[in-house]
Amino acid sequence: MTVQAAATPGAQGCGDCHGAAFAGWRASAHAAAATNPLYRAGFRVEPRRFCVDCHTSAGARAEEGIGCSSCHVDPASAPPTTTAASGHPLALRARADLRDPALCRDCHEFATPAFEGGALRMTDLPMQRTYSEWLAYRDAGGRETCQSCHMPGGDHTMRGARDVELLRGSLAVIASADARGPRLTLASVGVGHAFPSGDLFRHLTVEVRPAGDPQEDAWRVVDRMGRTFETRLDGKTLQAYKVETADTVLVPGTPRVVRLPPIRGELVWRVRYHYGSERDERRGLVPAEALFVTLATGTVGQSRRCEPRPSAGQGASPWAACPAFSRARSRRLRAELSVGSRATAALYSRSASR
Numbered sequence: 001m002t003v004q005a006a007a008t009p010g011a012q013g014c015g016d017c018h019g020a021a022f023a024g025w026r027a028s029a030h031a032a033a034a035t036n037p038l039y040r041a042g043f044r045v046e047p048r049r050f051c052v053d054c055h056t057s058a059g060a061r062a063e064e065g066i067g068c069s070s071c072h073v074d075p076a077s078a079p080p081t082t083t084a085a086s087g088h089p090l091a092l093r094a095r096a097d098l099r100d101p102a103l104c105r106d107c108h109e110f111a112t113p114a115f116e117g118g119a120l121r122m123t124d125l126p127m128q129r130t131y132s133e134w135l136a137y138r139d140a141g142g143r144e145t146c147q148s149c150h151m152p153g154g155d156h157t158m159r160g161a162r163d164v165e166l167l168r169g170s171l172a173v174i175a176s177a178d179a180r181g182p183r184l185t186l187a188s189v190g191v192g193h194a195f196p197s198g199d200l201f202r203h204l205t206v207e208v209r210p211a212g213d214p215q216e217d218a219w220r221v222v223d224r225m226g227r228t229f230e231t232r233l234d235g236k237t238l239q240a241y242k243v244e245t246a247d248t249v250l251v252p253g254t255p256r257v258v259r260l261p262p263i264r265g266e267l268v269w270r271v272r273y274h275y276g277s278e279r280d281e282r283r284g285l286v287p288a289e290a291l292f293v294t295l296a297t298g299t300v301g302q303s304r305r306c307e308p309r310p311s312a313g314q315g316a317s318p319w320a321a322c323p324a325f326s327r328a329r330s331r332r333l334r335a336e337l338s339v340g341s342r343a344t345a346a347l348y349s350r351s352a353s354r
């Protein structure tokens with residue numbers, strides 16, 4: 001290669017020659033890793049060097065977040081230089097390494113730290129474990145990689161939970177009723193790890209209210225999918241430590257049935273995705289629209305997202321109006337569901353220790 005060194009350091013410098021990658025990256029969560037409101041609020045409560053080290057690229061300006069060099073500079077090429085003799089600005093990772101999920105593991109899998117008298121010690125409670133969750137999905141027969149799902153055609157936007165359309169398409173909900181009353185069946189669709197994954201506070205709530213009571217405070221949470229933590233005090237050392245007290249995330253291939261209260265009359269339900277914890281929502285440091293989004297809603301017995309319509313014509317599927325349950329979609333769902341829960345059971349049922 002005979003290209004000249006970038007005059008400007010950082011992502012913009014690479015972007016001068018790699019416009020498409022730069023444009024995608026700039027719209028990505030990676031570019032906003034150090035500036036998004038939820039991170040800033042979290043960092044305000046717990047301002048640790050540890051956070052900065054992972055939410056920004058070494059050597060770049062903090063506002064840049066996870067820049068090009070975090071993923072592209074070959075860590076073996078120490079020290080990284082912007083004027084490599086070969087002509088290209090930096091010694092780059094080989095393509096095969098770029099496509100390996102191990103690249104993503106570096107930041108998307110880590111333990112919960114304990115800070116003892118200022119010193120950082122890693123506990124064995126996973127703080128994020130998207131990579132292990134992906135390994136379980138793969139071991140159960142899943143064939144996609146982080147890159148094949150998150151970077152179709154090399155797209156650096158890396159859509160994830162902040163993309164509401166993708167998020168809504170990732171959850172299938174079927175409302176039904178039997179002798180014991182109304183119920184919802186929830187399953188993740190096309191997700192190669194737990195749902196939710198990523199940040200430890202992310203969770204889903206299933207909420208209901210009587211159809212005749214449209215007040216916002218009539219909603220009741222009847223189930224929660226996510227991880228739950230508690231801070232305890234070690235009686236001997238008097239150090240505070242975190243334990244995981246529940247883990248109810250949705251696992252690929254394992255639908256979850258949620259029983260709804262059998263009330264007289266119709267029940268309205270909704271499923272919400274929460275980006276932060278219940279505490280974040282009480283604290284009010286972050287605007288509501290950055291904290292949760294409604295993924296699906298309906299009335300029991302006639303879910304709005306997937307209500308079958310009488311067939312419009314010969315051969316037309318009654319599910320045609322329901323994207324989540326079109327024929328192709330339900331075939332895909334069945335394939336997903338058959339990715340079995342054998343290998344995943346062990347991982348997800350593990351009760352965390354500290």
Ligand code: HEC
Nearest residue numbers: 003004005006013014016017018068069072089090092095
């Ligand atoms: C002066 C222009 C220029 C700058 C600045 C530049 N590149 Fe490149 N880059 C190129 C050219 C030209 C190629 C070769 C294109 C090809 O092989 O198709 C290339 C190739 C690449 C490739 C593909 C390598 C492969 O294995 O196929 C990557 C990844 C890359 N650059 C990343 C970066 C990063 C990250 C930066 C900033 C640190 C950067 N580039 C800065 C011009 C530039």
Ligand code: HEC
Nearest residue numbers: 011014015018021022025030066067068071098099147154
């Ligand atoms: C979070 C990791 C990550 C970040 C950040 C990142 N990239 Fe990439 N990039 C990748 C991966 C992974 C691939 C390989 C995709 C593939 O081959 O399927 C890639 C591929 C590329 C390619 C080759 C594209 C092609 O198809 O030939 C270029 C050029 C590139 N990146 C430039 C950049 C630039 C410029 C930035 C910053 C503006 C950047 N990347 C930021 C992970 C990243």
Ligand code: HEC
Nearest residue numbers: 104108131134144145146149160161170191192196197198
């Ligand atoms: C089979 C496709 C698929 C694979 C494989 C996959 N993802 Fe995802 N991922 C998704 C979809 C779809 C979403 C959006 C729904 C959601 O938020 O879970 C998502 C969401 C995420 C999120 C947002 C957190 C959240 O709320 O769930 C992160 C972070 C993430 N993926 C990282 C990764 C990493 C890292 C890997 C590899 C170790 C990976 N993904 C593998 C499809 C995939």
Ligand code: HEC
Nearest residue numbers: 029033039054055070103104107146150158159160161162
């Ligand atoms: C250098 C660390 C680092 C590497 C390497 C990295 N990520 Fe990330 N990633 C982050 C951080 C930090 C965030 C959170 C940004 C924020 O604050 O929202 C993130 C966010 C994401 C999101 C958005 C999650 C959401 O909630 O929507 C996806 C998707 C994602 N990463 C996928 C990947 C994939 C795929 C790879 C590997 C190709 C990868 N990341 C490599 C640090 C990294």
Ligand code: HEC
Nearest residue numbers: 036038039042043046050051054107108110197198199275
């Ligand atoms: C080893 C890497 C690493 C460390 C250390 C780390 N994070 Fe993160 N963080 C991530 C990744 C990867 C994500 C993306 C997962 C997701 O979007 O769900 C993320 C996501 C977040 C989010 C959610 C952002 C969003 O847009 O929804 C917050 C808030 C956050 N981190 C705060 C912190 C704070 C505060 C610290 C320090 C106490 C910290 N992180 C330490 C890697 C890290």
